[in-house]
Amino acid sequence: MTHQEGKKIMKTWKKIVHEVSLISLFLGGGLATWVYSQGGLTDLQNQNKSELDYVKKEVDNFNKIDIKSISYNVLIQSSEVNKATLSYYQKIKNTIDTTVKDGQLTINDNNSKLDLTSKKHINFFELKDLISLSSAIDQEVRKQTIIITLPKKQTIDFLKVDLATGNLDLSHSTVRQVDINLNMGNLNFNKMIVSNLKANLDVGSVDSDNTLFTNADLSIAMGEYSGNNLIFNGHNKLDVTTGEVEIALKDYTINVQADSHSGEVDVTNNLKNSKDNTLTITSDLGNITVE
Structure with missing residues (x-):
């Protein structure tokens, strides 16, 4: 086993441990509160579907996107479609505002993630009900996602996303300027071409795969x-203030400067000097690995 393969295996296990820890924390604390506020498993499974409206529609052409949400995840992807489409669930009494004007798609959500007006009692359930509960939670996650599907080869000139609690997934697209603010949620890039990115995360991790970043x-x-x-x-x-950095490069023609105040720094020796490309990494608490 090579050193790089060993690192990848360790990285995979660290991700698994991290995710299991989050799930355990969720089940131990947040889930109990959720079940309590929602009236238990039965209420969750038997939620009145008429309270939710599923929307899927084509929208007019745009090259700019502005999204504000306090409760939804957002997925922006490309596919074999002729026109851009939107799909999401919304509460009938509290709809999501979507408009296209002057080439800009604007999405504004003011919904609250949990309906705290539901009856406050506890319905205890057996361990076997956890399977049903897991399925119900998975459905709820899907219902809390706004999906924007773009035609392939469409370029977005400007993307602005402001999420209070939710993940942002960007996949198979090109964006020329990006402004992202996530209070609590993860940011994922998959096969993206991203230029002029400005992103701030308060609590959340970033995962980037097969992506080209410029500035x-x-x-x-x-x-x-x-x-x-x-x-x-x-x-x-x-x-990164608190957290580790692990980067595997595709192009080594870059100057890398890495500094961790309370952690180890390991930068590959395969780098080639470049006057045009630089990457500066700082961490207050956490290791930095560039390979």
């Missing part, structure tokens, strides 16, 4: 950065 500036207060098969062009900056 990226990313800040994480509490969370990890993980990247695989990445290219950094121009001048790029990554600042």
Whole structure:
């Protein structure tokens, strides 16, 4: 087993442990509160479906996107479609505002994630009900996602996303300028071409795969950065207050400066000097690995 393969295995196990820890924490605390506020498993499974409206529609052409949400996840992807489409669930009495004007798609959600007006009693359930509960939770996650599907080869000139609690997934798309603010949620890039990125995460991690960044500036207060098969062009900056940084490069023609105040720094010797491409990484608490 090579050193790099060993690192990848360790990285995979660390992710598994991290996810299991989050699930345990969720089940131990947040789930109990959720079940309590929602009236138990029965209420969750028998939620009146008429209270939710599923929307799927084509929208007019746009090259800019502005999204504000306090409760939804957002997925932006490309597919074999002729026109961009939106799909999401919304409460009939509290709909999501979507408009296209002057080439900009604007999405505004003011919904609350949990309906705290439901009856406050506890319905205890057996361990076997956890299977049904898991399925119900998975359905709820899907119902809390706004999906924007773009035609292939469409380029977004400007993307602005502001999420209070929710994940942002960007997949198979090209964006020329990006402004992202996540209070609590993860940010994922998959097969993206991203230029002029400005992103701030308070609590949440970033996962990047097979992505080209140009002039990226990313800040994480509490969370990890993980990247695989990445290219950094121009001048790029990554600042993590508390959390580890693990990056696997595709293009080694770049100058990397890495500094961790309370952690180890391991940067590959395969780098080639470049006057055009730089990556500056800082971490207050956490290890930094670039390979």
